[in-house]
Amino acid sequence: MTNYAYQSVLAPFIQGLLYEKRTLGYSYDDEAKVLRRFDQYLIENNSDAPQITMDSLDGGRRQRPTEGKGSQSHRIAVVR
Numbered sequence: 001m002t003n004y005a006y007q008s009v010l011a012p013f014i015q016g017l018l019y020e021k022r023t024l025g026y027s028y029d030d031e032a033k034v035l036r037r038f039d040q041y042l043i044e045n046n047s048d049a050p051q052i053t054m055d056s057l058d059g060g061r062r063q064r065p066t067e068g069k070g071s072q073s074h075r076i077a078v079v080r
Contacts, residue, residue, distance in 0.1 A: 004032060008042035009050050034078040052079070 001022065006014045014035050021028040041060045049056070057079070063072045 001027065001029065004036045004039075006036065006039045008039045009048050010042060010052070011039065014039060031078045034075050037075075038079050 008014075018028055018032055018035070021031070038060060042056065045056070045059065047056045060079070061072075061076050063069065067075075
């Protein structure tokens with residue numbers, strides 16, 4: 001099990017989701033990595049609102065140069 005120190009305004013919600021999934025028996029390690037990157041994205045883009053909006057997701061949902069469509073879809077699905 002991988003534990004990260006989430007620091008964005010959504011950190012308590014991310015940690016709660018991970019706790020719930022892991023309590024149900026899911027490892028949720030890959031998803032924790034995706035959520036760590038999303039947490040960092042929120043911090044870097046000064047998102048201090050405690051909700052997710054299309055504006056807060058705009059840069060985070062774009063396909064990265066080294067990423068395939070499947071990886072992008074997985075990343076978006078985890079955050080969704």
